Amino acid sequence: MATVSVPGLSTQTIALPSLTGDPGLRNSLIVQSDAAPGTLMASVVAVGAPGFGLVEQIGKDELTLTNGGGHPWELTGGRDAVLLLFNHSAEAKYFNVKIGNGSVLWQQPYELAPMETRAISIRDLIAGQAKDQDGAVLPQTMEQGEISWFNANPSEGKGRLMQIDPVSQSVAGNRRAARNFSCSYTFVLCGASLATSSIAFDYDSSSSPLYLGPVIPAICLSANPYGCSGQSASHSGLGYTYNWGGNNQSIADVYGSWTSSTATFWGYGVGSGGATAIMASGNCLQSAFGTATVTRGISLGSTKVKNKTTKVAVGQQIHLTATGIT
Numbered sequence: 001m002a003t004v005s006v007p008g009l010s011t012q013t014i015a016l017p018s019l020t021g022d023p024g025l026r027n028s029l030i031v032q033s034d035a036a037p038g039t040l041m042a043s044v045v046a047v048g049a050p051g052f053g054l055v056e057q058i059g060k061d062e063l064t065l066t067n068g069g070g071h072p073w074e075l076t077g078g079r080d081a082v083l084l085l086f087n088h089s090a091e092a093k094y095f096n097v098k099i100g101n102g103s104v105l106w107q108q109p110y111e112l113a114p115m116e117t118r119a120i121s122i123r124d125l126i127a128g129q130a131k132d133q134d135g136a137v138l139p140q141t142m143e144q145g146e147i148s149w150f151n152a153n154p155s156e157g158k159g160r161l162m163q164i165d166p167v168s169q170s171v172a173g174n175r176r177a178a179r180n181f182s183c184s185y186t187f188v189l190c191g192a193s194l195a196t197s198s199i200a201f202d203y204d205s206s207s208s209p210l211y212l213g214p215v216i217p218a219i220c221l222s223a224n225p226y227g228c229s230g231q232s233a234s235h236s237g238l239g240y241t242y243n244w245g246g247n248n249q250s251i252a253d254v255y256g257s258w259t260s261s262t263a264t265f266w267g268y269g270v271g272s273g274g275a276t277a278i279m280a281s282g283n284c285l286q287s288a289f290g291t292a293t294v295t296r297g298i299s300l301g302s303t304k305v306k307n308k309t310t311k312v313a314v315g316q317q318i319h320l321t322a323t324g325i326t
Helices: 122-127
Strands: 043-047 054-058 068-074 080-086 093-101 104-112 117-121 144-150 158-164 177-181 183-185 187-194 198-202 215-221 231-234 241-246 252-254 265-267 271-281 284-295 297-301 309-313
Touching: 068 158, 080 093, 080 104, 080 122, 080 144, 104 117, 117 122, 187 231, 187 271, 198 265, 215 271, 215 284, 241 252, 252 271, 265 284
Parallel strands: 054 177, 187 284, 198 284
Antiparallel strands: 043 054, 068 144, 068 183, 080 117, 080 158, 093 104, 093 144, 158 177, 187 215, 215 231, 241 271, 252 265, 271 284, 297 309
């Protein structure tokens, strides 16, 4: 750590010759200032880096209320496009990444440890046919599109797209250049739904392995970081908080964790009971509703068959055979 004084209305260049680079692009620098937010701007430039003539990293304000970004990317002519994600918070955070082009949609959350930088090559994703959370892959013929990324809440992390020119190309006199792009966006939680919204199970038992959920967030682009509505952007994402509860606890209530994306229930009475999942992000709260139906089981037994007991639901058809004893 070093301390430098920068006079007002001036710039200062600081050489960092003792730093050791990382081939996986996992190095990060944090510049902190005692001035008001937005007063000091910083960027890092590597000149004559191995394989490159110029690599520039444009600084990001840690306190900004924007929680995502995006930019077009291109792989034509031997180019590469690398998404750089940095978790500058003190806790592990999810970065939700979306890559699209026309009818192509690829969505994947990445969990980063505190102070971790992750480099994600779009070329490598395509070449390796990496599957996203839904099993989709990017077409091997895909050479351009758009990429976006976001955290569930502001001030959790930063991202940028680095376009790398091919070795044969010279930009502004440099043999090879890596240029950084990032249009800042504000993504807000604007709705919620349940992947499984209805289950039925026996009275006086757990619904497991059946459950309601997972809770699916609806994500919108908004000009207002404190708003909870806007233009639809995604129906996927992790990093949110959840709170479940049964609307009629005399019939069914949460059994186990009530703070995860899914919930199992215990049947206390016969009938249908509602359930509510509340999803939270920043100051946005969204609710998703489901139904837990509890059925009454009937026990059938016979002392002649090793006291075997079988439960069946009311209304279920079963076939019984009787063997006479002489």
